[in-house]
Amino acid sequence: MAAASTMFSDCSPSSMTARLLPLRRIHIDSTLFRSSISSPPLPCRRTISSAFAARMSAETSAKVIDGKSIAKQIRDEINIEISRMKDATGVVPGLAVILVGSRKDSQTYVRNKKKACEAVGVTSHEVNLSEDCTEEEVLNSIAGFNNDPSIHGILVQLPLPRHIDEENILNSVSIEKDVDGFHPLNIGRLAMRGREPLFVPCTPKGCIELLHRSGVEIKGKKAVVIGRSNIVGMPAALLLQRENATVTIVHSYTKNPEEITRQADIVISAAGVANMVRGSWIKPGGVVIDVGINAVDDPESHRGYRLVGDVCYQEACTVASAITPVPGGVGPMTIAMLLSNTLSSAKRVLNLK
Amino acid sequence: MAAASTMFSDCSPSSMTARLLPLRRIHIDSTLFRSSISSPPLPCRRTISSAFAARMSAETSAKVIDGKSIAKQIRDEINIEISRMKDATGVVPGLAVILVGSRKDSQTYVRNKKKACEAVGVTSHEVNLSEDCTEEEVLNSIAGFNNDPSIHGILVQLPLPRHIDEENILNSVSIEKDVDGFHPLNIGRLAMRGREPLFVPCTPKGCIELLHRSGVEIKGKKAVVIGRSNIVGMPAALLLQRENATVTIVHSYTKNPEEITRQADIVISAAGVANMVRGSWIKPGGVVIDVGINAVDDPESHRGYRLVGDVCYQEACTVASAITPVPGGVGPMTIAMLLSNTLSSAKRVLNLK
Known part of the structure; x- marks a missing residue:
C-alpha cells in the first residue's frame, strides 16, 4: 500500500458540476440514495464542519489499498494454476x-x-x-x-x-x-451458516479479498455496507457476516446514515452516488472500500468527465487508516474474481484441489 | 395489548439457580452467546446500575404483545379460509x-x-x-x-x-x-430484492406478524437481531430488511452487544440464553420481540423449572414501549405461521387468491 496523499483529488472544486452518471456500472444500486442527497451533489468541501476541517488540516494518513496491483497478483496466481492444470489434465x-x-x-x-x-x-x-x-x-x-x-x-x-x-x-x-454467483440458491447458501455457495458474486468477493490481502482483520469488527443491491451490497454484507463482523446495511430508508457509518471499523460503499460519503462519515482509523464508479463532469479531462467513487476520497484519506481509490481499487478485482470463480469451477469438475 | 406490570417476573431472585436448558427449543441458536455470559446467568437485579435502578422505580409502561391471542386470531382466520376452500373446491x-x-x-x-x-x-x-x-x-x-x-x-x-x-x-x-422455508432457494429469494420466497420460515415470520398486528412501524427504524441461526436470527434480519428497517445482527463475536442493542427501535432476540438481554440493553420506548424459550430452575414450580426468555422481562418492561412475554409471545405464532404457510401452499396449487 502507498501513501494516499499524492493521489488525485475527488473532492476538488472542479467537481462542482458533478452529474449523475453516464458511465455508472450496472452492479451499483444506483436508485438507492437519490432521496437522501441533493442532485447534482455538492463538492465535498462545501459543507464540512469546522471540527472536521481542523482534522483535515492534520497530515493525511490513509494507506491506499492498491486494487490494480492486488488484482494483477491474483491474475498471476491464476495463470500459474491454469498452466499446471493444463499440464496435468490437458x-x-x-x-x-x-x-x-x-x-x-x-x-x-x-x-x-x-x-x-x-x-x-x-x-x-x-x-x-x-x-x-x-x-x-x-x-x-x-x-x-x-x-x-x-x-x-x-x-x-x-x-x-x-x-x-x-x-x-x-x-x-x-x-x-x-x-457470477447471482443464482438464488448460491445467495441462500451464502446467507446460511454451515452451507457453502458454489460461487460468490465477484465484486463483493473482490472487496473481501482486498481486506484479506491488506491485512485488515474482519472478525469482531463493526462493518457498515452502504447499498443493498443483489449483486454488491447484500452479498457483501453476507460475506462480512460470515467473517464474523457485526454488520449493518445502510440504505435509502436509513435515518442518520452518517452517524451509523461513522461507527464502522470497515465501510463498504456501493451506493452509486458520487462523493456521497463525506470524511465526517468515516470513523478515525476506519478502513474504506469504495465500490462506486461514478462519472462527474470535468472540463479539464479530454473526455469531459472523470470517475469518482461514492466516497469523498480527499476527505476520507485524512480520517481513514486505509482506503481504495477510484479507479484502481475494487474495479480491477471484479474481473480477477470472475477468473478465480471460473478456475474454481473447472477444478471442481476435474476434482482438483 | 395489556399492561405488563401484572405479568410474572422473570428476573426475581428465585431464578438465581438458573441453568442452561433442558427445554430449549430447537430453533434457537443456543451456542452463540456462551462465551459472552457467565453460566449460570445472574439474576437480573444483581448487577444493575444505580441509574438504571432509578429508571426501574418509575412506573412500568410496556404494553404486552399478546402472542397467544394474536395467534388465535390468525388460526380463526385460517379456519374460515379453509372452510371456504373446502366448499369451493372440495x-x-x-x-x-x-x-x-x-x-x-x-x-x-x-x-x-x-x-x-x-x-x-x-x-x-x-x-x-x-x-x-x-x-x-x-x-x-x-x-x-x-x-x-x-x-x-x-x-x-x-x-x-x-x-x-x-x-x-x-x-x-x-x-x-x-x-418451513428452510430450503436455501427460499432463503436466497428472501435475501434478494425483487424476488419472492415461496415460504418464509415460521418463527421469524411470526415475529414480523406480531409487529404488524401490534401497529409497530418497521420502515426506517433501527432494528437489532440478536443471534444468527439459519431458522430464526438470519431470516428475521432479512425480513426486517425487506420491510426497510436498518438492521444489525448481534452475535457471539460482537463487541459491546449492549451498546449496539440499545440503539435499536426494534429488538428481536433469538440467542437462547436466559435473561441475557438486560433492561439496560433496551432503548427507552423500544419494542422487544423475545424468541428465547429457556428453562430455569424454580423450586416453587411443580415441574421444578419455569420458562423465561432471552430478555430480562421485568427490567425490559420498565424501558420498552412494547414487549412479548415468554411464554405466550412468539411461541404460539410459530405454529400459526406453519398453518398459514400450508394454507398458502394449497392456495397456490389450486390457483386461489
Whole structure:
C-alpha cells in the first residue's frame, strides 16, 4: 500500500458540476440514495464542519489499498494454476459470455473480460445476440453452454433489454456454472451458516479479498455496507457476516446514515452516488472500500468527465487508516474474481484441489 | 395489548439457580452467546446500575404483545379460509410431519402441530421413523410426500439423529412444499430484492406478524437481531430488511452487544440464553420481540423449572414501549405461521387468491 496523499483529488472544486452518471456500472444500486442527497451533489468541501476541517488540516494518513496491483497478483496466481492444470489434465477453464444488444458500456465490459481471460489462459466464448432477440434465443444459448463440458462458467452481461425477463434468464444458468454467483440458491447458501455457495458474486468477493490481502482483520469488527443491491451490497454484507463482523446495511430508508457509518471499523460503499460519503462519515482509523464508479463532469479531462467513487476520497484519506481509490481499487478485482470463480469451477469438475 | 406490570417476573431472585436448558427449543441458536455470559446467568437485579435502578422505580409502561391471542386470531382466520376452500373446491390443505427417533420434546412439538392442524381443518399425516433408521428411509418418506398431491406442506422435525445428514434431508423437500422455508432457494429469494420466497420460515415470520398486528412501524427504524441461526436470527434480519428497517445482527463475536442493542427501535432476540438481554440493553420506548424459550430452575414450580426468555422481562418492561412475554409471545405464532404457510401452499396449487 502507498501513501494516499499524492493521489488525485475527488473532492476538488472542479467537481462542482458533478452529474449523475453516464458511465455508472450496472452492479451499483444506483436508485438507492437519490432521496437522501441533493442532485447534482455538492463538492465535498462545501459543507464540512469546522471540527472536521481542523482534522483535515492534520497530515493525511490513509494507506491506499492498491486494487490494480492486488488484482494483477491474483491474475498471476491464476495463470500459474491454469498452466499446471493444463499440464496435468490437458484441460483449461472455459468461460462463456452472452451479450444481448449493443450497449457501448456492455461491449467494453465484455471486451475487457475476454482480454483478461486470454491473459491468464481461460478460453472465452462469446455469443452476441441482437437487441430484439427473443427470450427463447437467450435461453437456448444458455442451454447450449450448460450442456457443453468445455464451458465451466456462464456469464450473461447485464442489463438485458426490457422485454427479456432477467430472473428467468439468470435462473436458467446451471448452478454449477453460475460464476457470477447471482443464482438464488448460491445467495441462500451464502446467507446460511454451515452451507457453502458454489460461487460468490465477484465484486463483493473482490472487496473481501482486498481486506484479506491488506491485512485488515474482519472478525469482531463493526462493518457498515452502504447499498443493498443483489449483486454488491447484500452479498457483501453476507460475506462480512460470515467473517464474523457485526454488520449493518445502510440504505435509502436509513435515518442518520452518517452517524451509523461513522461507527464502522470497515465501510463498504456501493451506493452509486458520487462523493456521497463525506470524511465526517468515516470513523478515525476506519478502513474504506469504495465500490462506486461514478462519472462527474470535468472540463479539464479530454473526455469531459472523470470517475469518482461514492466516497469523498480527499476527505476520507485524512480520517481513514486505509482506503481504495477510484479507479484502481475494487474495479480491477471484479474481473480477477470472475477468473478465480471460473478456475474454481473447472477444478471442481476435474476434482482438483 | 395489556399492561405488563401484572405479568410474572422473570428476573426475581428465585431464578438465581438458573441453568442452561433442558427445554430449549430447537430453533434457537443456543451456542452463540456462551462465551459472552457467565453460566449460570445472574439474576437480573444483581448487577444493575444505580441509574438504571432509578429508571426501574418509575412506573412500568410496556404494553404486552399478546402472542397467544394474536395467534388465535390468525388460526380463526385460517379456519374460515379453509372452510371456504373446502366448499369451493372440495380440497383441504394437507401437512406431512416426519419424526425420526423418540425425543420427548420433538414428540410434544409434533403432537401440538397435529392438534393445531385439526383445529383449523388442515389434514395432518405423520410418519414416525425409528432412531436408527437410514437416511434413505427418511428420503423415501419425503419422496412419497413430494409426489402426493394431497400434501401441500412437508415438515421434518429437527433435530435429526447424528448419523443423518440434515442438509441432504432438507434439500430433498420439494421447494413447493417447503413450509418451513428452510430450503436455501427460499432463503436466497428472501435475501434478494425483487424476488419472492415461496415460504418464509415460521418463527421469524411470526415475529414480523406480531409487529404488524401490534401497529409497530418497521420502515426506517433501527432494528437489532440478536443471534444468527439459519431458522430464526438470519431470516428475521432479512425480513426486517425487506420491510426497510436498518438492521444489525448481534452475535457471539460482537463487541459491546449492549451498546449496539440499545440503539435499536426494534429488538428481536433469538440467542437462547436466559435473561441475557438486560433492561439496560433496551432503548427507552423500544419494542422487544423475545424468541428465547429457556428453562430455569424454580423450586416453587411443580415441574421444578419455569420458562423465561432471552430478555430480562421485568427490567425490559420498565424501558420498552412494547414487549412479548415468554411464554405466550412468539411461541404460539410459530405454529400459526406453519398453518398459514400450508394454507398458502394449497392456495397456490389450486390457483386461489
